[in-house]
Amino acid sequence: MNTRKKLLIELKKNTDCLISGETLSKTLNISRAAVSKHIAVLKNAGYLIESSPKKGYIFKKTSDLLLPDEITEGLKTKVLGRKEIFYFDCIDSTNNKAKELASKGAEEGTLVVAEQQTAGRGRKGRSWFSETKQGICLSLILRPLIPPSQISQMTLMTAVAIAETLSDLSDIDIKIKWPNDILVNGKKLSGILTEMTMEIDAIDYVVVGLGLNVNNPVNTFNDEIAEIATSLFIETGLNFSRTRIIRDFLYWFEKYYNCAQKDGFTSIIKRWKELSDIIGKNVTVDTAASKISGNVIDITGDGILVLKDNHQKTHRIISGDVRF
Numbered sequence: 001m002n003t004r005k006k007l008l009i010e011l012k013k014n015t016d017c018l019i020s021g022e023t024l025s026k027t028l029n030i031s032r033a034a035v036s037k038h039i040a041v042l043k044n045a046g047y048l049i050e051s052s053p054k055k056g057y058i059f060k061k062t063s064d065l066l067l068p069d070e071i072t073e074g075l076k077t078k079v080l081g082r083k084e085i086f087y088f089d090c091i092d093s094t095n096n097k098a099k100e101l102a103s104k105g106a107e108e109g110t111l112v113v114a115e116q117q118t119a120g121r122g123r124k125g126r127s128w129f130s131e132t133k134q135g136i137c138l139s140l141i142l143r144p145l146i147p148p149s150q151i152s153q154m155t156l157m158t159a160v161a162i163a164e165t166l167s168d169l170s171d172i173d174i175k176i177k178w179p180n181d182i183l184v185n186g187k188k189l190s191g192i193l194t195e196m197t198m199e200i201d202a203i204d205y206v207v208v209g210l211g212l213n214v215n216n217p218v219n220t221f222n223d224e225i226a227e228i229a230t231s232l233f234i235e236t237g238l239n240f241s242r243t244r245i246i247r248d249f250l251y252w253f254e255k256y257y258n259c260a261q262k263d264g265f266t267s268i269i270k271r272w273k274e275l276s277d278i279i280g281k282n283v284t285v286d287t288a289a290s291k292i293s294g295n296v297i298d299i300t301g302d303g304i305l306v307l308k309d310n311h312q313k314t315h316r317i318i319s320g321d322v323r324f
């Protein structure tokens with residue numbers, strides 16, 4: 001553990017009284033000057049620490065930033081987020097960075113987080129809007145032992161993990177829209193972009209990218225998406241700790257990921273169906289080739305949407321956009 005992390009732990013132990021520079025310097029075995037230098041760095045990183053000349057320091061408030069030390073504090077996973085966490089104030093796309101790291105051998109569980117993206121990517125070449133320090137942009141590097149044909153199930157699994165996370169956190173009615181949009185009151189709260197690289201017939205790595213609107217206020221979204229996007233703050237009027245959401249998401253993701261690798265995706269798809277509420281609904285699906293309208297009969301074990309149209313013809317759709 002590095003000195004700054006140890007210093008934070010000491011400060012957080014004493015939130016109701018001042019702790020002197022001398023005590024900190026003795027406990028951490030560093031000079032008083034080093035203590036005050038580390039405190040300055042922590043303050044710059046958004047921690048609220050009050051200093052009282054000659055008396056010492058008192059910890060007031062943790063940083064709102066997605067700092068790796070904040071993410072790992074209280075993290076309940078064994079692998080995810082336990083390797084390196086790469087933090088960026090601003091980056092083009094966390095998925096791009098994660099792919100670059102994965103291609104250079106980054107381990108499973110490596111996480112990339114950013115306060116803002118300048119070229120966040122969505123499905124089908126769309127862009128993903130992210131306002132600085134308000135939402136979550138993260139990408140997770142995985143090296144799953146599953147056949148490449150099961151990659152779409154991984155995306156459904158991610159949607160289940162984020163839906164579980166958000167349902168635990170608040171009482172808002174989270175719905176999954178096939179394949180992987182997370183909606184509240186019909187508006188999009190979160191999106192998932194899964195990208196894979198394979199060698200011959202095995203997966204080399206998967207990057208799961210998650211975008212989630214958390215504390216974005218009303219009027220935050222540009223005209224293009226204002227009608228269709230929402231945030232946790234807009235829906236609840238509350239501010240949420242973004243690091244806590246990341247920790248909880250990693251927990252749920254790891255739970256389902258282990259289960260999928262051991263027992264397959266069946267129970268996860270079952271949970272997906274419960275959370276999606278799409279079976280039996282009349283929808284139109286825009287696919288690359290056409291528009292297909294009909295009644296949703298099923299989501300198969302491999303994530304395919306099965307529709308029956310007005311002429312009782314069954315369609316099996318691998319990819320598309322659903323409209324209700």
Ligand code: BTN
Nearest residue numbers: 093095120121122123191209211
């Ligand atoms: C979609 O809804 O089409 C998917 C959006 C995925 C956005 C996330 S934000 C973090 C990660 N980095 C990216 O460039 N995209 C994903």
